[in-house]
Amino acid sequence: MKSLVEWIKKYGYIALIILLAIIALANIITRSPVYTLLEKGESVGSVSPILGNGTATQIIEGYEGQLYGIYLSPATHGANLQTGVLQIAVLDIHGNELFSTAINGSDIVDNKELYIPIESTELDNGQTVTLQLSGKDFDEEDKLSFWLGDSDLAPFSIGEEKAEGPILIKLEQRVYQSRWQRGYPFMVLAIALLACWPLTKKHEENVAYEKAT
Amino acid sequence: MKKRPDIVKWVVIPIILLLLAVLIDLVVGNAGLLFLPKEERGVFSIQAEERHETDAGGRESTTLVLNPKGYIHKATISMPRAGRSDFLQYKAYMRKPDMKLIFFGQEFMPPFSESKDTVSIRATAEEIHFVFEEDIEQASITVNNNIALNKRRIMVWFVGLLCGWLLFALRKTIGKKLEIGFLVVACTIGLSYAVVMPAATYISFDDTDHLARCFELGYNHDGSMEEVLQRIRFAGWSVTQYSGSNGHSFNTVEDNTRYYQLLNDTSLVIEDEKPTRAGAFYDIAYITQALGLWSARIMGLPLQLQIVAGRLGNFLMYTLVCYFAIKMAKRYKAIFYVIALGPIALFTAGSYSADPTVNAFCLLGFSIFISELLTPDKPLMRSRAMVMLAAFVICAMPKAIYGILLGLPLLLPAGKFESSQQKRWFKIITLTAMLLVIASFALPVLLGTSEHSDVRIEGTSVSGQIKFMLSHPITATGIFLKGILQNSLEHLLYMQLWFPYLNAAGNTLYSAVRPAMNVMFFVLLLFVIFTDKPQSDGMVEINKRQRRGVLALLLSGILLVWASMYLSYTAVGSNVIYGVQGRYYIPLIPLAAVLLNMRNMSGGMERSKYNLTVVGCNAVCMFIMLTSLSICNFWL
Numbered sequence: 001m002k003s004l005v006e007w008i009k010k011y012g013y014i015a016l017i018i019l020l021a022i023i024a025l026a027n028i029i030t031r032s033p034v035y036t037l038l039e040k041g042e043s044v045g046s047v048s049p050i051l052g053n054g055t056a057t058q059i060i061e062g063y064e065g066q067l068y069g070i071y072l073s074p075a076t077h078g079a080n081l082q083t084g085v086l087q088i089a090v091l092d093i094h095g096n097e098l099f100s101t102a103i104n105g106s107d108i109v110d111n112k113e114l115y116i117p118i119e120s121t122e123l124d125n126g127q128t129v130t131l132q133l134s135g136k137d138f139d140e141e142d143k144l145s146f147w148l149g150d151s152d153l154a155p156f157s158i159g160e161e162k163a164e165g166p167i168l169i170k171l172e173q174r175v176y177q178s179r180w181q182r183g184y185p186f187m188v189l190a191i192a193l194l195a196c197w198p199l200t201k202k203h204e205e206n207v208a209y210e211k212a213t
Numbered sequence: 214m215k216k217r218p219d220i221v222k223w224v225v226i227p228i229i230l231l232l233l234a235v236l237i238d239l240v241v242g243n244a245g246l247l248f249l250p251k252e253e254r255g256v257f258s259i260q261a262e263e264r265h266e267t268d269a270g271g272r273e274s275t276t277l278v279l280n281p282k283g284y285i286h287k288a289t290i291s292m293p294r295a296g297r298s299d300f301l302q303y304k305a306y307m308r309k310p311d312m313k314l315i316f317f318g319q320e321f322m323p324p325f326s327e328s329k330d331t332v333s334i335r336a337t338a339e340e341i342h343f344v345f346e347e348d349i350e351q352a353s354i355t356v357n358n359n360i361a362l363n364k365r366r367i368m369v370w371f372v373g374l375l376c377g378w379l380l381f382a383l384r385k386t387i388g389k390k391l392e393i394g395f396l397v398v399a400c401t402i403g404l405s406y407a408v409v410m411p412a413a414t415y416i417s418f419d420d421t422d423h424l425a426r427c428f429e430l431g432y433n434h435d436g437s438m439e440e441v442l443q444r445i446r447f448a449g450w451s452v453t454q455y456s457g458s459n460g461h462s463f464n465t466v467e468d469n470t471r472y473y474q475l476l477n478d479t480s481l482v483i484e485d486e487k488p489t490r491a492g493a494f495y496d497i498a499y500i501t502q503a504l505g506l507w508s509a510r511i512m513g514l515p516l517q518l519q520i521v522a523g524r525l526g527n528f529l530m531y532t533l534v535c536y537f538a539i540k541m542a543k544r545y546k547a548i549f550y551v552i553a554l555g556p557i558a559l560f561t562a563g564s565y566s567a568d569p570t571v572n573a574f575c576l577l578g579f580s581i582f583i584s585e586l587l588t589p590d591k592p593l594m595r596s597r598a599m600v601m602l603a604a605f606v607i608c609a610m611p612k613a614i615y616g617i618l619l620g621l622p623l624l625l626p627a628g629k630f631e632s633s634q635q636k637r638w639f640k641i642i643t644l645t646a647m648l649l650v651i652a653s654f655a656l657p658v659l660l661g662t663s664e665h666s667d668v669r670i671e672g673t674s675v676s677g678q679i680k681f682m683l684s685h686p687i688t689a690t691g692i693f694l695k696g697i698l699q700n701s702l703e704h705l706l707y708m709q710l711w712f713p714y715l716n717a718a719g720n721t722l723y724s725a726v727r728p729a730m731n732v733m734f735f736v737l738l739l740f741v742i743f744t745d746k747p748q749s750d751g752m753v754e755i756n757k758r759q760r761r762g763v764l765a766l767l768l769s770g771i772l773l774v775w776a777s778m779y780l781s782y783t784a785v786g787s788n789v790i791y792g793v794q795g796r797y798y799i800p801l802i803p804l805a806a807v808l809l810n811m812r813n814m815s816g817g818m819e820r821s822k823y824n825l826t827v828v829g830c831n832a833v834c835m836f837i838m839l840t841s842l843s844i845c846n847f848w849l
Binding site (some may be wrong): 193 | 398496497529592593594595596598599602603605606607610619630632634635638639640641642644645646649650830
């Protein structure tokens, strides 16, 4: 224990600066995946409703990184969506299916966001794809409707008075970004502590000063 | 034998105080029920007459009319609201015997399939009207005339009593050591803000955003937080939607309970394979809050308690750092004390906020700086210099404009260094660190890559604002000068505790108390600034050169505060700067105190009495604020 204290006294300062510098550098040079949502306006297409049975499509082009997931945020009440199947597909520019999945209407419940990971390696490099959503076997009275991409509505839409509410579709993309913003504070801290390098470590002088005053 | 008085002091008396708090709550919280005849007590249904109306414009409304035969403590209105996603706003009126119908509350029905809202009535009325601005059906009303204790309300009474007792019991120690007084007030009244405030957002400034960042940091993730955040925002949404309408959606303990049930039912599914977050400068301010959230989560606590634990993380960090700032201060202890226990500083310390990190580390850095500045012949020790510089850097990380405080160590006199070479090295590297901190804010602005314009304000654009400033330099200077000169005093006066989103909650006690406490805190701050005298004789006065330096840094700080708001929060071309608040001045108050506090202005009060006066006045002010805000807003 005593030797540890001695070691800290002797090398603690420089060890701290080196540690901060390593953390800073490690963060600055590392690139890590960041999952962001494609914001309004980033995808193109028109507002398309589905009533009962039907299909809505939207072309997504020029996205950064990899399309990684789909969020469905129904603002409507779940009672309207107890039957039917919602099919989701991602098609390439030639209409070939790259990814598809189906969701039961009963899984779309009150104001609950559904996340559907896109399990496909084909969706990299910002290619142009088509997102297709199809309603099947919903009751005619269900009036399932949704908007793609550029809806203004918040996903949890308190305050909206729509009997048949929209499902907001958000697309998640994965991009690799530098973590330099996380490293920067450590770098500044290390530099600031470097300013103390030549300062006195002697406690005796201060004790003597305290006594004198 | 000797231990007996200690047991009485620290165990028996607090238990008696707790019982007293229960008694107070019984009397204050159930005043009208205590002498109520037995037959009028209990929970029972009451029939309401429904009056459906349609005005000339075709708007429908429904009034539920109650004709109670006696006293009503609380009434719960239930109605089916399937398929709705909005809060239904309604107004409550009552007519007491021989009086007119008077408005007494703005209430909200939440959007659930079986929706319930509880109204605190606490009166014997001839008629009670609940007016809904739409056609409603199948509403039923249940009256609750049962005596009930409220644990949060009891805690508020208890911490007030305990704080008073501890200040009395420790008066001799506090007379000598102000930092102990700080601990007592902070760990009683201050802690209450973190614990008893509802586990919701829209309580403190932008706390929804801060909580989101803490969640993201706690999970190292920023993808799947939406659901939980939506639930937490849930209650708050009504507040912002209907701000200014004298009410909010969870003003009774029953409303709170229903909200917590909803909150705790929220399950969080985080996908482990998606660790993310690129990180940000301001993350440092959220570390302890994220740690609180994380530790509560791994203990399996419900979401409601996780949210409280995150606030506790913030509060503990703040209290610890401020304690050392006051303890290490060789001068201005009382000033640091009042700043640290200012209403708004303490309130944000118990909330989700980046401010406590800024304020606490600013005080710590400044405390060491001023002690070193006023002892010019005492060599600057490496360990103290390290803590000082690290504190200023950490203080500036969440809000880079406070990087200006790193200019303070540049004012240290030559006597602090063993050689001119040592001094030069210290100052050049410190200056570099200061420029690097400020660059994190200024460079993106100057290069036009800043993304900091505020999406909440239409027309904001950092690059657009800079272009405007460059093309209209005289107009822009005028806008700055006008804003600073006209509003600074008001901002200082309004550095009080307030709920930014709930301050229209329409309770008379709060409305009456707020201005009085506001003035009381400001007077206390001025009092300590002008009268806090040095406790040891070994210190010199700040010289003219240093005074000029501090003044320059203070003015730069003020200018940067306004500039940041002008660039990011004000629409391009606006002739008024929006967004500046009193709390932004808190880290700059120590600088102003140095300029205003002069040795020859100190009063003749004995130090121990002086300390106790400051602590006592502050504690009273804080307790009144806590009770008027929390009880009147949330736990009726």
